[in-house]
Amino acid sequence: MPVAPGPQQYTTIAAAVDAELEIKRSRFLCHLAPAGSEDEARAVIAAVAQAHPKARHHCTAFVLGPDAATQRSNDDGEPSGTAGRPMLEVLLGEGLTDVVAVVTRYFGGVLLGAGGLVRAYGAAVSAAAAEARRVRYALRQEFTVELDYRWGPAFEAECHAAGWTVVETEYGERVTVRFAVPPEQEKRARERLADLSSGAARPVAGETRYVRVTS
Template sequence: MSSYLTLARDARVEIEVKHSRFLCTLRRVPSEAEARALVAALRKEHWDARHHCSAFVLGPDAAVQRSSDDGEPAGTAGAPMLEVLREAGVSDVVAVVTRWFGGTLLGAGGLVRAYGDTVRLAVESAGTLRRDLVTEFEVSLDHGSAGRVENELRARGLVVLASAYGDRVTLLVGSTTPASVAPLVAEVTGGEATAEQVGERWVDAG
């Protein structure tokens, strides 16, 4: 697993079906604890709503998947919400649909459509972006050449993750093609700097 999709931005979308209001709050979250915290916060914020159904997918491999019908008939809310997230191929995402009952029963099919459609519209509103697993390298430079080298590394496709200033400038750079980093750093610095591999991390690729 070297990349996966997540949300480009958070979204909130509301629809009305036979006088029932369905409000989907869609957020990017890094953990199950934060997903559950959002459900709790929305339950408190919208205390007058009857249901706060939820679904979330977490991890680069989408290994954690949970859903809750929160009092709706089994399988009519959380499951269709989760299916929409799966179809979109997104992870590190939680969807919460808050429902205010409008007085008309929708039936199982109507509920499935309403909950699924609300999440689908929210995903469309949020858009997606790719996250890449990059290998991290440290590059130590003198102050005089640091700015030029940083610009050239960016122009050649490296991600500059951080920079630290001391006696020398240390750049933390990342790449999805680690074998290319050492020769590239040698080339743009005229052989004056080397790249030391220090780890891995996930970064937003756009």
Template structure:
């Protein structure tokens, strides 16, 4: 299976609330970098809502979404964490944590009702979220004069690549090229510079 070259995540935390038979379900979605970050947010949520009966969670990590965890936090098995996780996976989100906090309203909802409630609370939060796609790129850096820097910038923009320049006596230009297009990018740099540049190829990175 090929490694992913892009992934979808959130730009920031969002919240939503639904009420079913006097039970309140407070959905929180937050971007997280790793498991430790996810558990810190969960701990903070528990501290913020100490009187809530349940804090059911799910999170997805890694560009290929291979790390997936969920917790029913005392609800019947499979009725809370799994449907929350299904929402994250269904929206193809990663590096994202969902916490649905429940304040019990005194009426039992049954297994089907719980599945719908926890899934709906997570879905409502996703509906309010701003989602961003991060793409993988390879930074290729060259040091050139001002005229060649402008030509490289035009070449890169025409190809759909982004650039960043640092100006001094010369210009240090970094072109961010998708991995699949690296060879074409290096050829384009050679063409536009008549073979005068010596590109430094960096490690693959991710950016929005």
């Protein structure tokens, strides 16, 4: 389905990462993972809780959607506002979305106080975010075009040179290229195909959707 109007791009993380801090004998283990929906985020939270059944707290925060419209946090038994909210603020401050953070705490016997907890939970998420590889998704218009073999490689090279995304290439009797361009560059893409194929190529428009543009 075509996406509704929204941000032109957003940033998330490529893969899950872990970080651990020890503060006054308490261990804070942060698991930071990509999540494309609330169900995915809650599945990550459940998996972490299952992996650490003896931990006292599994505090959480997640941000979802290109516009970061869905924001959730949970203190999981810590004093209100000392865990989930600081974690959420770190995710927002890092400019991340479609991401979930779970900080598992093993209590070390020393009370940290409200301020200490805020700093500890935020620092755990910051440590994980520092290790994560960022990826960017941008709004793109997809097209599919069939080309003769003599034109296929040349057009793929053109896409890479222009910063367009080659989503998929299939080789059969002809070369079928599915590619994505910024919506404002649609005219340029059509003109380049026409020039390359002497007017024979007929790109078919597909969805406008978010496409990964950095690896």
